[in-house]
Amino acid sequence: MTLRTLQWAVFLTFCTLPGSGEPMTAGACTAPVSVYTHFEQAYSEPLLENMKEEVRSIMAPIGLELQWRTLDAHAPTGLSSELAVVSFKGKCRMDDLLLPSVNSGNLGWSYALEGHVSPFSDVDCDRVRQFINPSVLHAKWVDRDAILGRALGRVLAHELYHIFADSKRHARVGLAKAFFSPRDLVSDHFTLEERDAETLRNGKLHGVLEQAASFPSCP
Numbered sequence: 001m002t003l004r005t006l007q008w009a010v011f012l013t014f015c016t017l018p019g020s021g022e023p024m025t026a027g028a029c030t031a032p033v034s035v036y037t038h039f040e041q042a043y044s045e046p047l048l049e050n051m052k053e054e055v056r057s058i059m060a061p062i063g064l065e066l067q068w069r070t071l072d073a074h075a076p077t078g079l080s081s082e083l084a085v086v087s088f089k090g091k092c093r094m095d096d097l098l099l100p101s102v103n104s105g106n107l108g109w110s111y112a113l114e115g116h117v118s119p120f121s122d123v124d125c126d127r128v129r130q131f132i133n134p135s136v137l138h139a140k141w142v143d144r145d146a147i148l149g150r151a152l153g154r155v156l157a158h159e160l161y162h163i164f165a166d167s168k169r170h171a172r173v174g175l176a177k178a179f180f181s182p183r184d185l186v187s188d189h190f191t192l193e194e195r196d197a198e199t200l201r202n203g204k205l206h207g208v209l210e211q212a213a214s215f216p217s218c219p
């Protein structure tokens with residue numbers, strides 16, 4: 001296999017975590033599906049907004065709207081039907097021109113708990129930016145952060161797929177595939193395959209999505 005044909009992995013690493021959290025419900029209206037984020041190091045706001053927009057765009061076909069909350073300043077608050085907790089490792093900014101080249105490794109991973117996929121994921125910003133750096137070298141600085149945000153959104157969406165589908169399954173194509181290329185992460189368009197959308201609709205979010213469809217006027 002040549003370097004050109006190498007593909008990169010978004011592996012799931014399954015570890016055992018102590019304890020478990022029960023999903024909460026909110027009566028007649030659907031409580032939000034929340035994503036709690038924690039950044040180990042500084043990040044740019046444009047990057048964060050691009051990452052959120054990319055996840056929103058990927059999940060739009062199933063009618064999923066996420067509420068984003070930070071763990072950086074507060075303990076988890078509010079009511080959530082389902083949640084995910086994501087820790088971003090390393091530096092989430094594209095302000096280095098020269099980065100070490102990497103050709104393998106985990107871009108993101110989730111954890112298994114008592115036979116299910118837990119709501120906890122990690123995303124490795126250092127590895128993702130090293131991974132896409134050759135593809136963004138000629139972009140403007142402001143665009144480089146936006147592109148990294150898009151790439152992180154796709155890695156995060158992959159982990160959210162595992163969490164909300166409660167599935168360790170990988171596919172050959174689409175959001176569920178185990179190996180992403182740099183092009184997969186930086187290309188202009190990324191589409192949720194119908195098969196992956198159906199898996200998500202039948203997973204942990206099944207009740208939430210049905211309730212949201214029944215009460216479209218709920219906040």
Ligand SMILES: [Zn+2]
Pocket residue numbers: 010011012158162170176177178
């Ligand atoms: Zn995976």
